Amino acid sequence: MTALEAAGLGKRYGRTWALRECTLAVPEGRVVALVGPNGAGKTTLLHLAVGLATPTAGSVRVLDGHPAGSPAALDRVGFVAQDMALYRNVSVADMLRIGRCLNRRWDQARAEARLAELDIPPRRKVGRLSGGQQAQVALALVLAKRPDLLILDEPVARLDPLARHEFMSALMTAVAEDGISVVFSSHVVAELERLCDHLVVLAGGRVQVAGEVDALLAEHKVLTGPAATADAVAAAVPVVRDRRAGAQAHLLVRDRRTAGANGRNAPPPGWEAHRVDLEELVLGYLRAPAAAALPGPGRLATGTVPVQGAPRLRGEHA
Amino acid sequence: MTIDKQGSSPIRFRLDGGSGVPTYLQLVQQVEHALRVGFLHLGDQLPRVKDVVADLAINPNTVLKAYRELEHRGLAVGRPGQGTFVAGTLGEVGSRELAGLRRGLLRWMRTAADTGLDEDGMVALFTSALADFRDGRAGVVA
Numbered sequence: 001m002t003a004l005e006a007a008g009l010g011k012r013y014g015r016t017w018a019l020r021e022c023t024l025a026v027p028e029g030r031v032v033a034l035v036g037p038n039g040a041g042k043t044t045l046l047h048l049a050v051g052l053a054t055p056t057a058g059s060v061r062v063l064d065g066h067p068a069g070s071p072a073a074l075d076r077v078g079f080v081a082q083d084m085a086l087y088r089n090v091s092v093a094d095m096l097r098i099g100r101c102l103n104r105r106w107d108q109a110r111a112e113a114r115l116a117e118l119d120i121p122p123r124r125k126v127g128r129l130s131g132g133q134q135a136q137v138a139l140a141l142v143l144a145k146r147p148d149l150l151i152l153d154e155p156v157a158r159l160d161p162l163a164r165h166e167f168m169s170a171l172m173t174a175v176a177e178d179g180i181s182v183v184f185s186s187h188v189v190a191e192l193e194r195l196c197d198h199l200v201v202l203a204g205g206r207v208q209v210a211g212e213v214d215a216l217l218a219e220h221k222v223l224t225g226p227a228a229t230a231d232a233v234a235a236a237v238p239v240v241r242d243r244r245a246g247a248q249a250h251l252l253v254r255d256r257r258t259a260g261a262n263g264r265n266a267p268p269p270g271w272e273a274h275r276v277d278l279e280e281l282v283l284g285y286l287r288a289p290a291a292a293a294l295p296g297p298g299r300l301a302t303g304t305v306p307v308q309g310a311p312r313l314r315g316e317h318a
Numbered sequence: 319m320t321i322d323k324q325g326s327s328p329i330r331f332r333l334d335g336g337s338g339v340p341t342y343l344q345l346v347q348q349v350e351h352a353l354r355v356g357f358l359h360l361g362d363q364l365p366r367v368k369d370v371v372a373d374l375a376i377n378p379n380t381v382l383k384a385y386r387e388l389e390h391r392g393l394a395v396g397r398p399g400q401g402t403f404v405a406g407t408l409g410e411v412g413s414r415e416l417a418g419l420r421r422g423l424l425r426w427m428r429t430a431a432d433t434g435l436d437e438d439g440m441v442a443l444f445t446s447a448l449a450d451f452r453d454g455r456a457g458v459v460a
Contacts (some may be wrong), residue, residue, distance in 0.1 A: 029379075030379070033376050066397065094390065165375050166375075169371070169372050169373070169374075169375040170372075170374040172371045172372070172375055172376060172377060172378060173368060173371050173372045175371075175378050176367055176368050176371045176378035177368065190335065193340070193341055194341045194374070194375070194376040194377065194380065195375075195377055196377065197377055197379050197380070202377070217340075256353065266453075277338050277340075
């Protein structure tokens with residue numbers, strides 16, 4: 001069961017490819033984080049997934065094969081745009097009424113209960129609510145249509161830490177209660193570890209790395225050792241980021257060989273292997289945009305995210 | 319001061335963002351710690367998944383993974399529709415044995431200090447030796 005599946009997906013605006021050769025598949029019931037610098041193609045990918053943009057190349061399907069943007073998909077997909085897309089001069093109650101009229105699936109009681117729980121006054125105009133409350137209204141609206149797939153474009157970008165926590169708490173509660181699949185883009189890398197179980201890193205319109213968080217963490221490690229033997233070590237395994245000084249080198253590597261009998265690959269003699277956390281992994285890729293993956297595999301098995309190898313980079317010698 | 323209280327379980331989780339320990343493992347370790355120090359006993363209910371998710375704003379799959387791990391370790395059991403409950407105890411090391419081990423460690427520290435190793439050096443050496451022990455390489459060091 002796939003929530004989102006892209007095959008050779010590309011989008012060109014004029015002469016610029018905002019996204020290209022994007023191939024990935026995300027199983028249902030997962031929380032997928034989409035990260036990358038501004039202009040990497042995150043919003044383009046999300047817009048393609050909800051049907052707000054049409055592909056220049058390839059295809060994108062949601063919820064077991066429905067073309068993105070088709071009526072069958074639209075009924076089951078919820079989208080929260082970057083600007084929350086609320087009418088500022090309309091009351092909260094009227095926003096709910098608009099939602100009820102525009103959607104075939106709608107759970108009015110649930111939305112009302114959700115907003116009452118948050119002490120958001122229904123008669124107040126949306127523009128007079130705090131940023132955190134506006135975000136909660138947008139979430140209540142999109143959850144009222146009982147989506148199976150929820151897509152959010154930087155939902156917490158403009159929220160203060162407390163409002164961000166409350167928003168993510170509400171979102172994760174919805175995942176726990178309804179088992180919905182979530183795809184969201186974010187710049188708050190430090191919070192990803194507790195939020196997502198799948199990760200997609202975009203750079204320059206291409207997928208740099210994608211996969212299940214646990215698998216990615218198991219594959220990546222930092223090798224620390226003498227700079228003198230760093231070239232030999234770097235030649236043996238794909239290096240994402242290569243940091244060196246006169247005597248010492250740190251290589252963030254992706255080692256996808258099957259683990260040895262003792263459950264891990266022993267580091268080369270004189271080298272130590274360190275585990276990386278998700279933040280270090282993501283920052284490593286963001287700092288090395290040239291570690292872009294080669295074009296992804298043409299075919300993929302349903303329910304898996306193809307993980308793409310990062311070619312070795314030139315060392316950045318200090 | 320209002321007290322933010324949550325119901326069904328004797329314990330409540332917290333997250334240490336700077337620890338570098340994966341979230342699910344933090345939950346596992348906190349249950350184990352609570353068992354050791356007596357906050358949790360056999361038959362107690364662990365915090366409900368929904369409560370943990372709302373409380374910490376974390377992915378429910380992470381909580382489920384932690385509870386699966388606790389079940390795998392024989393410390394918890396899930397009852398459909400009810401929740402997850404403590405089903406085991408941790409083999410507690412007796413206080414006399416602990417005191418003995420501690421004396422041995424202190425002896426080692428004094429020897430290390432006499433050799434000129436400072437506290438950070440001791441921690442580094444202990445951590446490195448522990449990694450060898452974990453990898454089953456302890457016998458290699460001769």
